[in-house]
Amino acid sequence: MFMKLVKHELHELLRVLLPIFGGLLLFAGVTRGLIWLMQQNDNPILSVTGGMFIGLFFMSCVACVILTAVLLLVRFAKSVHGDEGYLTHTLPVGVHSILCSRLLVSVLFLAAAMGTAIGSVLISTWRLEELSEISEGIGLLFESAGLKSGFWWTILASVFVQTVTTVLMVFAAISIGHSFNRGKVGFSILFYFALNTTASMISTILSLLLMNTTLFDEAAELSTVTSSSMALSIGMNLVFCGVYYFIAWIMTRKRLNLA
Amino acid sequence: MRWEFHGDAPIHAQVTERIERMIVSGALKPGERLPSVRSFALEAGINPNTMQKALNELERGGLIYSQRTAGNFVTNDPQTIAAVRESLAAQTIRQYLRGMTELGYSPEEAEARLRAQLQSEGGIEHANPEL
Amino acid sequence: MPILSCENLTKQYGAVTALDGVNLNIEPGRIVGLLGPNGSGKTTLIKIANGLLTPTSGRILINGMEPGVETKKLVSFLPERTYLANWMSVKQLLNYFQDFYEDFDRERAATMLAHLNIPETQRIRQMSKGTREKVQLILVMSRRARLYLLDEPIGGVDPAARDYILNTIIGNYDPQAAVVISTHLIADVEPLLDEVVFIQNGHILRHTPVDQIREEMGKSVDALFREEFRCL
Missing domain, CATH: 1.10.287 (Helix Hairpins)
Known part of the structure; x- marks a missing residue:
């Protein structure tokens, strides 16, 4: 049943998101062609309009990720707490399956959106020698900070956990907001900021407390400090994940309030 | 299309009378097979249980008879x-x-x-x- | 064993009591009218039976089980509002129902849709309100469920659509299953009903066979309802 839920969510979101992703990649190709054209011709009008076009392209890359996030949260609100919830919650599946399928699909599509955005930037400007220069540059940066190449994985893990945490925080905020009879959207936004503020306050306090421990001794090496703080933030995010998931679950299970 | 009912008598009694009138007037011929309970209920716009009750009443009165598998038939007895x-x-x-x-x-x-x-x-x- | 059974079922929304100690048993094979004015607790009762709300106290049992994944396999629910995603086509909806409900009889649904000349490629957003309601009802009634809960199935549709909906309910009658129809349009559904439940302010006022009302009181359910709820 869980996989069926995932299948239907994927299908529904692909329908909306695929054209967006495809459009952005196409845009990247056009931008690449334009850049080439600008390099060939020394036309002032072309360079001005081309410059604006390129600016628009980079904004679109950012917009693609934001738009994906917005569509995902609207989809969650509509299908779990909106009118479509009448169907979702009368399917013979549990609340855990419903939430986890949404979580999985949201993380997948956010990753896809970020991948598409980065891919588009690469397509628009990419030249092989530059790519290797970039990776060399990053390698040098890591080396100067005394970090090992395995650090890439720590960064990836951190981004992944951060994404999951954010998605769950949004789910929790929407689930609380929609338990009100009026102003469901307003309360959802309000609780998003409330959860966000609470989370950052807790992490700040925890960091301050841990500052004085040996881990963050002034004598400690930069690499150790960086790795430790990364690990710490991943750990904290995992705890937040659990809390947000519980909130979303309990509000959906016990306090569902469909119009 | 749907049959009309008044408020004074149970619906099954009104259905019974209506079918009696159909038989007496010749709209349903002697020996004719009646529609199945479900489609007869659909025609009348009533609950199949109510139709079954009416048919039972008619059967008790001898106006229709049922054959186990073939369904209900109007009596041949003038x-x-x-x-x-x-x-x-x-x-x-x-x-x-x-x-x-x-x-x-x-x-x-x-x-x-x-x-x-x-x-x-x-x-x-x-x-x-x-x- | 009753297919639906409420024991002292109570639901409070803050200070408002929507259901107050409701006791009710509904047996398979019966078509039951859940009748009451707006805000009497009809929808709350149906939502609890579907697991969309949790009771404040007391309990509700579907085939002996508390609402959950297992009971959702047995209950087919028609909500008051349109809940189908606008972008979906009839075919996608049929796939969806077939995927999630083991008891969904796709062939039956396809036949009923063909009767209405609704092509499977048509999307919900292309349909009139009446057609949407019919499609929803076809999907819900095409499940071979044990309990059908229909919340205001004929509210706000034209008389032709109303006849179609009532006929669909009759045509899908199953002696193993119970049908609960919540409505305030009593005269229209009365010929369909075996029993009526009158509900007011979260209390069950009566639960009586329709024949008994007509035989003993010499009046229709509609007339009785108007009398008993006159002061409202």
């Missing part, structure tokens, strides 16, 4: 149909008289009034009851 016709006639006349009494006619006056009506209209057409 005497049974005639008896039902007679009782429906009596009921119709009682209704007429009740109506006339409400208008202040005595039974004799009602009878005379009916006769006068028949004469002025040259006798009403022998019509089937409305179905």
Whole structure:
């Protein structure tokens, strides 16, 4: 049943998101062609309009990720707490399956959106020698900070956990907001900021407390400090994940309030 | 299309009477097979349980008979149909008289009034009851 | 065993009591009218039976089980509002129902849709309100469920659509299953009903066979309802 839920969510979101992703990649190709054209011709009008076009392209890359996030949260609100919830919650599946399928699909599509955005930037400007220069540059940066190449994985893990945490925080905020009879959207936004503020306050306090421990001794090496703080933030995010998931679950299970 | 029902009697009793009238008037012929309970209920716009109840009543009265697998059939016995016709006639006349009494006619006056009506209209057409 | 059974079922929304100690048993094979004015608790009762709300106290059992994944397999629910995603086509909806409900009889649904000349390629957003309601009802009635809960199935549709909906309910009658129809349009559904439940302010006022009302009181359910709820 869980996989069926995932299948239907994927299908529904692909329908909306695929054209967006495809459009952005196409845009990247056009931008690449334009850049080439600008390099060939020394036309002032072309360079001005081309410059604006390129600016628009980079904004679109950012917009693609934001738009994906917005569509995902609207989809969650509509299908779990909106009118479509009448169907979702009368399917013979549990609340855990419903939430986890949404979580999985949201993380997948956010990753896809970020991948598409980065891919588009690469397509628009990419030249092989530059790519290797970039990776060399990053390698040098890591080396100067005394970090090992395995650090890439720590960064990836951190981004992944951060994404999951954010998605769950949004789910929790929407689930609380929609338990009100009026102003469901307003309360959802309000609780998003409330959860966000609470989370950052807790992490700040925890960091301050841990500052004085040996881990963050002034004598400690930069690499150790960086790795430790990364690990710490991943750990904290995992705890937040659990809390947000519980909130979303309990509000959906016990306090569902469909119009 | 859907049958109309009044509020005074249970729906199954009204359905029973309606089917009796269909049989007496010839809309349902002797020996004819009745629709299945479900499609008959659909035609009438009623609960199949109610239709079944009405059919049971008709079966008890001998107006229809059921064959285990083939369904329900109208009786072939003219005497049974005639008896039902007679009782429906009596009921119709009682209704007429009740109506006339409400208008202040005595039974004799009602009878005379009916006769006068028949004469002025040259006798009403022998019509089937409305179905 | 009753297919639906409420024991002292109570639901409060803050200070408002929507259901107050409701006791009710509904047996398979019965078509039951859940009748009451707006705000009497009809929808709350149906939502609890579907697991969309949790009771404040007391309990509700579907085939002996508390609402959950297992009971959702047995209950087919028609909500008051349109809940189908606008972008979905009839075919996608049929796939969806077939995927999630083991008891979904796709062939039956396809036949009923064909009767209405609704092509499977048509999307919900292309349909009139009446057609949408019919499609929803077809999907819900095409499940071979044990309990059908229909919340205001004929509210706000034209008389032709109303007849179609009532006929669909009759045509899908199953002696193993119970049908609960919540409505305030009593005259229209009365010929369909075996029993009526009158509900007011979260209390069950009566639960009586329709025949009994007509036989003992010599009046239709509609007339009785108007009398008993006159002061409202």
